[in-house]
Amino acid sequence: MMITLTTPAILFPAISLLLLAYTNRFVTLASIIRTFDSTEISESAQKQIANLRKRIQLIKRMQEAGAASFFLCVLAMLAIYSEYQQLGSWIFGGSLVLLLYSLWMSVWEIRISVEALDVHLQEYNLSYKKRK
Template identity: 55%
Template sequence: MDLTTPALLFPAISLLLLAYTNRFLTLAQIVRQLAADRTSPQLVARQIPGLKRRIGLIKYMQTFGVVSFLLCALSMLAIYAAYGPLGNALFGLSIIALAVSLLLSLWEVVISTQALSVVVEDIERRRPEA
């Protein structure tokens, strides 16, 4: 493996971290809106457990993404310094950290989808019968 192999992951990991940050900012906005919502306390109460799980998952998604980025950079450094086996091992760990981050992201998407279902149910419940 040469130096360009781990370098290929740099743009992908950077974009992934940007996407995770956007998800966090969106979630923060949702939490603030729910905190200000005084009209549907039952809906807010149903959302809280999922929001807590999503906040924790996003924290770990970002952590594993950053670890993956760091390991990738260290892999490049090791390869540059002619420590090929160490570079290969660090690159492998980087890929594993990236995979964990992506799996956590998938889990967060599932929880997010469930939260949308709760909102849709509330809308249907409040909708006047036609």
């Protein structure tokens, strides 16, 4: 399959915005981790810490896969520009696979984030029941 130089170029803004979103997620988590009260060692706090660890690792993988996808996208453009059409197509395919992996990690991280909110809400629910 022949692709033109503009085909991989279409992904540039998408990958850039995705990496920006991942960075924002990382910064938010880093802020939460830095302000986490280490004196509180309840079961809920332990679950939250485990959850934060998982999420940070996933975001790291998301960023790595996104950056690698961006790198391969540029490499594909370079190959196409140098008139290595077939090689450029294969490299671009690799870029798409890495982008897909990055998006899957993002969905996984969102699911874990929702679990963290559930743990937090359960904690509020228990304290509310105790007050009654």
